[in-house]
Amino acid sequence: RKEVEQDPGPFNVPEGATVAFNCTxxxxxxxxxxxxxxxxxxEPKLLMSVYSSGNEDGRFTAQLNRASQYISxxxxxxxxxxxxxxLCVVNSAGAGSYQLTFGKGTKLSVIP
Amino acid sequence: xxxxxxxxxxLVQPVGSPLSLxxxxxxxxxxxxYWYRQAAGRGLQLLFYSVGIGQxxxxxxxxxxxxxxxxxxxxxxxxxxxxxxxxxxxxxVGWGLSYNSPLHFGNGTRLxxx
Numbered sequence: 001r002k003e004v005e006q007d008p009g010p011f012n013v014p015e016g017a018t019v020a021f022n023c024t025x026x027x028x029x030x031x032x033x034x035x036x037x038x039x040x041x042x043e044p045k046l047l048m049s050v051y052s053s054g055n056e057d058g059r060f061t062a063q064l065n066r067a068s069q070y071i072s073x074x075x076x077x078x079x080x081x082x083x084x085x086x087l088c089v090v091n092s093a094g095a096g097s098y099q100l101t102f103g104k105g106t107k108l109s110v111i112p
Numbered sequence: 113x114x115x116x117x118x119x120x121x122x123l124v125q126p127v128g129s130p131l132s133l134x135x136x137x138x139x140x141x142x143x144x145x146y147w148y149r150q151a152a153g154r155g156l157q158l159l160f161y162s163v164g165i166g167q168x169x170x171x172x173x174x175x176x177x178x179x180x181x182x183x184x185x186x187x188x189x190x191x192x193x194x195x196x197x198x199x200x201x202x203x204x205v206g207w208g209l210s211y212n213s214p215l216h217f218g219n220g221t222r223l224x225x226x
Contacts, residue, residue: 004155032212043202043217044156087156091212099171100215102148104155 003027004090006103014111017078021106023071023088033064035073036087038105044087047073078110114139118203118218125225131176131190133221135203138184144206145186146215147178151199162186198225 006023013019025033033050048055050062050071061074071088085105115138125131137143147159158171160178168178175194179187186203200222204215 032214034214041200041222043220046207046214046216049214089214099158099161101158102156 003101004088004103006086006088006106008104008106010107010109012109012111013078015078015080017110018074018076019078019108020075021073021086021088021108023073023090023103025069025071025088025090025101027090028066028069030090032091032100033062033071034089034100035060035062035071036089036102038085038087040084044102047086075108078108080110080112083108083110114143114205114207114216116203116205116216116218118221120221121219122222123224125193125223127195127225128192131188131193131197131223133188133201133203133223135186135188135218136184137186137205140184140205142183144213145180146204146206147186147188148202148204148217149199150202156202159188193225195225198223 004025011019035047036044037047038044048057048062050064052064054063059076063072075082085107087105088103089100091100117136144163146161148156149159150156160168160170162168162180165180165183175190177189200220202220203218206213207216
């Protein structure tokens with residue numbers, strides 16, 4: 001099983017739609033989780049951290065399910081500017097490790 | 113706030129030539145520094161990380177090396193490039209000192225080995 005696995009997509013959704021991405025991770029000792037956004041040919045940028053209780057930032061909601069070892073990102077009221085690749089990131093080696101492992105990303109295209 | 117300077121933005125090098133990519137960071141002291149590579153159609157791969165001057169941890173042996181001669185300077189090198197070294201090289205700094213901190217990336221260097 002890959003350390004961090006994401007559906008590569010692409011997800012093609014109309015403006016205003018709600019879209020959800022899931023990500024699974026293999027290391028049950030992982031302690032920190034993030035969603036990054038990467039535009040074409042650009043560096044990844046932190047979108048939001050993911051907390052155990054779930055967290056929301058405007059139109060974006062992140063959830064963590066430790067028992068099932070998956071993370072989700074929900075985007076409501078999609079905008080054209082949301083078109084990008086979304087990367088799931090996990091501290092894969094557990095406590096004391098400096099390694100963040102990135103998923104390959106899920107590509108989102110928001111269509112007018 | 114942290115600022116990461118990474119150069120050059122793009123680079124075309126022949127097989128067998130040497131490589132030196134430099135990354136400098138402003139706005140923080142004793143940062144955790146990282147080099148990642150993103151090959152075409154693949155995820156980000158951690159190459160090296162450093163928690164202090166002269167301290168380098170390698171995640172991939174291959175033909176790459178890294179050095180940290182100063183607190184806020186991180187250099188990625190190769191003596192002889194391979195075609196498989198082509199990719200998008202990203203320097204990153206931990207937002208905090210905790211290993212749980214997210215990373216902030218520089219603009220990256222797009223390397224093409226011909």
